[in-house]
Amino acid sequence: MGPFGIALIFIVIAVVVVVACIMLYNGIVQKRNRVDNAWQNIDANLQRRNDLIPNLVETVKGYTSHESSTLQAVTEARAAVSAAQTPQQTMEASDQLSGALRQLFAVAEAYPDLKASANFEELQQQLADTENRIVYARQSYNDCVYIYNNAIQTFPGNLLAGMGNFSAMDGFEASNDARTAPKVKF
Incomplete structure (x- = not known):
C-alpha cells in the first residue's frame, strides 16, 4: 500500500x-x-387550568x-402560576394552586346546593x-430530562456537551407537602 492508500484510510477515518x-x-x-x-x-x-379557575371561583362565589x-x-x-418565570417557580406555584383547589373543593362539601350545581x-x-x-x-417532561441528562453526562456525549454549551436540566420533584402523607382522622 502506497502513500495514496494510507492517506485515503486517514481521510475515511476522519x-x-x-x-x-x-x-x-x-x-x-x-x-x-x-x-x-x-x-x-x-x-x-x-x-388550561388557569383559564378554568375564574369560572370556578365565580360559581363558588354565588353559593358561598x-x-x-x-x-x-x-x-x-x-396569579403566582401566571407570574412564574422559571420551571422551579412554576412547579412551586403549581403545587400551591393544587393545594388551594383541594381546599376549595373541601369547602364545597359544606354547600349541598353548590355540589349539586351542574x-x-x-x-x-x-x-x-x-x-x-x-x-x-x-412525567413526560421528567422522562425527557432523564434521557437528555444521560446523553450529555455519558461518554462521548459529555465531550460534546462541554463544547456545545449543553447543561443538565432539572426535572419536576414533589414538594415537601406532597411527600408527607396526610393525617386521616376518623
Whole structure:
C-alpha cells in the first residue's frame, strides 16, 4: 500500500469521526428540543387550568358568601402560576394552586346546593381532567430530562456537551407537602 492508500484510510477515518460527531451533536440537540417541547406541554396544561379557575371561583362565589379567604387563596395561587418565570417557580406555584383547589373543593362539601350545581360539577370534572393531564405532562417532561441528562453526562456525549454549551436540566420533584402523607382522622 502506497502513500495514496494510507492517506485515503486517514481521510475515511476522519470523515467517519466527523459524521459520528455531527450525529451525536444532532442527537443531543433533538433530546434538548424534546425537553423544551415537554415543558411547553406542561405550560399549555397549566394555562388550561388557569383559564378554568375564574369560572370556578365565580360559581363558588354565588353559593358561598363567607368563604372569601379560600377564594382569595385560589386567586393568589393562580396569579403566582401566571407570574412564574422559571420551571422551579412554576412547579412551586403549581403545587400551591393544587393545594388551594383541594381546599376549595373541601369547602364545597359544606354547600349541598353548590355540589349539586351542574356548572360546578362540570368545572370540577374539567379541572380533574386537567390535573391528570398535568401529571402526565410532568412525567413526560421528567422522562425527557432523564434521557437528555444521560446523553450529555455519558461518554462521548459529555465531550460534546462541554463544547456545545449543553447543561443538565432539572426535572419536576414533589414538594415537601406532597411527600408527607396526610393525617386521616376518623
